Amino acid sequence: MGALGPANGTGVPSDHQLQALIAQAVPVDIGLTPMKGFKMDLSANPGFRKVFFSAKCDCGTNALLSVEVAQDKTLDEVKRVLTSLISKLQGQVKSFRSMPCDMHARLRLGPVAGR
Numbered sequence: 149m150g151a152l153g154p155a156n157g158t159g160v161p162s163d164h165q166l167q168a169l170i171a172q173a174v175p176v177d178i179g180l181t182p183m184k185g186f187k188m189d190l191s192a193n194p195g196f197r198k199v200f201f202s203a204k205c206d207c208g209t210n211a212l213l214s215v216e217v218a219q220d221k222t223l224d225e226v227k228r229v230l231t232s233l234i235s236k237l238q239g240q241v242k243s244f245r246s247m248p249c250d251m252h253a254r255l256r257l258g259p260v261a262g263r
């Protein structure tokens with residue numbers, strides 16, 4: 149008895165909503181592409197959801213960037229930390245872009261088409 153707040157209706161966004169929310173907040177000019185689908189990295193932080201983005205360099209290297217959001221964060225709570233999530237992504241993009249391309253080549257996964 150005496151519930152002070154709504155016990156149900158947690159307001160926790162679905163994975164899709166979470167990704168859309170963050171994707172919409174990312175400035176277009178930093179050149180991030182939201183990754184379709186979630187890759188759950190179970191070995192990392194349990195209880196956190198990761199939202200992935202890819203950044204592309206002119207040399208053809210793609211970097212996988214991600215931010216973590218606690219699983220039980222509500223939509224409102226995510227909105228409150230959105231700015232810091234975005235600045236984390238921007239920081240990751242910045243360090244990717246400031247890397248020389250021969251380092252990008254080394255980061256590249258998968259077969260490299262040699263010429």
Ligand SMILES: [Zn+2]
Nearest residue numbers: 205207249252
């Ligand atoms: Zn490059």
